[in-house]
Amino acid sequence: MTSTRSFQTGITHRPSAVVTVTGADDVVAALARAGHDGLAVTVHATGHGLRRPCDGGLLIDTAPMAEVTVDPVARTARAGAGATWGDVVAAAAPHGLRPPHGSAPSVGVVGYLSGGGLGLAVRADGWAADHVHAVELARAGGTVRVSAASDPRYFARLRGTGPDDGDVVTAVVVGLLGSDGLVGGGLVRVLGDADTPGDPAALHAWADWTSALPDDVTSGVSVVPYPDLPFLPAHLRGRRVLRVGVVSTGGPGRTDALLAPLRAAVAWDDDTVAPLDPRASARVYAEPEFPHAYLGDDVLVDGLDRDGLERVVSRTGPMVVTGIRHLGGRAGRAPAVADTVRGRDAAYCVNVLAPFGDDAVPTQLAWREVDDVLDGFAARATRERSHPAFRFGPHRGVPAS
């Protein structure tokens, strides 16, 4: 029995074999071998999006294929299947460029792009999938490069839905954006003790502020009732914390002017919004970078009801983390090249996560808590209902391992 390290620790792979691949040829050989032996194949990059364990099949570990090459003239990066967004950011930054990455540098390029990619500046940039130039794939019979010109239908599926069964992405060519004028950081308000209902005023202030913003400002909010655990910083332990993450492409002066009403509406405990080096962009949402067990889901909505927002800050009980990302702007416009991204008709994406997996919070209880928060937003759900990137952990009703 063997397993591969994973950001998601609530699900454990139990493959009959693991192949650690270093190039496309290795992947082709692994797929041919799996076909010969009748083994199901699972691909593992970082495990952020792990939902179903590999049970008795062949696990292909792409982590070593993390090479990133940047063409600063074409403004593209070619990222191997094992690359994370942190790898691409680091390679692009010396050229004054940035990829359309999301909130956590440890997320893998391939999994994120397959879901469409809700980037830090999604309202200015559009979905990350809009910036993909080509996807390189391995199959048991060899390799293929898919682009808008070579196979428009499959290229659309690869950007929003993911590769067909039996295909493994070996590299992606993605467009890069300029980082001039990038501003970002967080506005933090401690709402009180985690075990008493919080004041929703700061959350309402954020929601009201987003209703009239130009496309160059993207923001999201998170509400985290931190447990009283010794490994957490003292100022967070046992506290309910609201954080607004902001990324603007409009430069410091314009961003400060646009932020002024939100800065004035709430007595913020911390404000780190300032010119942003993309290499420091993890500070925008300050998400945990250590592996843990989490499950969750999301709903795409055309607006935010006040009752739903109040439920987010007033609830007590088992820990639930709520994140709301503001969409619209360029994320709401049709792409130049057809894709299958969900969320173009949504104004916000509400995602709810819960830690699970010990005696205190069994899986079913964690799902109930998540669904209880999501229900508060369901009345405004769009036709597409949810975005696949924010479904985490074991399926409802399915044991975790």
Ligand SMILES: Cc1cc2nc3c(=O)[nH]c(=O)nc-3n(C[C@H](O)[C@H](O)[C@H](O)COP(=O)(O)OP(=O)(O)OC[C@H]3O[C@@H](n4cnc5c(N)ncnc54)[C@H](O)[C@@H]3O)c2cc1C
């Ligand atoms: C802390 C955190 C922050 C996040 N922030 C954002 C965000 O800001 N925006 C956003 O859009 N999403 C975000 N996500 C969601 C994330 O994009 C998805 O979970 C994504 O699936 C992770 O991809 P991965 O490669 O890191 O993970 P993995 O779990 O390794 O892979 C995810 C899926 O893709 C498959 N896969 C991976 N590599 C390949 C390959 N080479 N070929 C074929 N299939 C492959 C895997 O089999 C698996 O099914 C976040 C997730 C977490 C946990």
